[in-house]
Amino acid sequence: MVHIHDETSLPPVFGSTIPTNASTNNPLSLTWSIPINDPEGDTFSWTIQCSNGQSNSGAGATNGTKTSVSLVFPILRRIRSG
Numbered sequence: 001m002v003h004i005h006d007e008t009s010l011p012p013v014f015g016s017t018i019p020t021n022a023s024t025n026n027p028l029s030l031t032w033s034i035p036i037n038d039p040e041g042d043t044f045s046w047t048i049q050c051s052n053g054q055s056n057s058g059a060g061a062t063n064g065t066k067t068s069v070s071l072v073f074p075i076l077r078r079i080r081s082g
Contacts (some may be wrong), residue, residue, distance in 0.1 A: 015065075021031045033067040
């Protein structure tokens with residue numbers, strides 16, 4: 001008798017981000033986070049990449065909330081002369 005065991009792994013489950021997408025009135029410096037959970041309890045690697053070039057990552061991670069580095073958004077000021 002031959003037994004075949006399919007080793008397919010379920011993908012991680014992502015929770016709601018903090019702050020949420022499209023939120024407003026956030027401070028100019030904030031920490032962005034998201035819960036990531038593997039339903040089978042496997043370890044995983046993760047990366048958060050921001051459009052301003054900042055990033056944070058981990059390897060061999062377990063279930064829980066992952067956070068970005070403290071994000072600092074530049075203030076754009078327009079200077080007009082004369």
